[in-house]
Amino acid sequence: QENFSHPEQVSFPAPIGKLVVRHSIHSEVATLPLSFRRQGVREVFFKINYDPQMIETVRLLSSMGLLEKEPVAVNGCQVAPRAFLEQLLKSRATGSTAPPREAETVRVVVEGSKAGRKRRLTLDATTRYSTRPVFSAVARDTGFPISVAAQMLARGEITERGVLPPEMAIPAGQFLKQLDKRGVRITGSGWRVADQ
Secondary structure, X not given: OOOOOOOEEEEEOOOOEEEEEEEOOOHHHHHHHHHOHHHOOOOOOOEEOOOHHHHHHHHHHHXXXXXOOOOXXXXXXXXXXXXXXXXXXXXXXXXXXXXXXXXXXXXXXXXXXXXXXXXEEEEEEEEEOEEOOEEOHXXXXXXXXXXXXXXXXXXXXXXXXXXXXXXXXXXXXXXXXXXXXXXXXXEOOXXXXXXX
């Protein structure tokens, strides 16, 4: 799917509420269809909420060529437009270094059929910021899973070897229980961490 295409309004748990999500590139889209091909997975896509103004800004910068990595000649010098833009933005950054006080929900929706009946399962992993220790919600739901996986590997709980996506190497039940202990709450109708 094309980046930023197919906008859709989705309701998320409080305090997030309704947001518009759009297609975006993400690693899961590359690995999940291969990992679960035998289970009948036919399509996987990823949607995310971006500020509409940011989307328009990115489109404008792209149309002007400022996201290109190949250098262009400027007054006898070779300059990569993207590197120039990155440096310019860094030099003008004035934002706060304090982590944002936010919440984030990662939602997985699985649609299919079982015994001839259509089924739909929706699971939400919601993470909130913390003040002691200080972590943003994004830092928690990005860093905690990596930390849990590294600890499981160190304890010998991950026995697979080689280059594999997480869904093919990490025992799901143990992994999800460890995330739950760290405040990454997964909710969904008829589903519990213990079921995995």
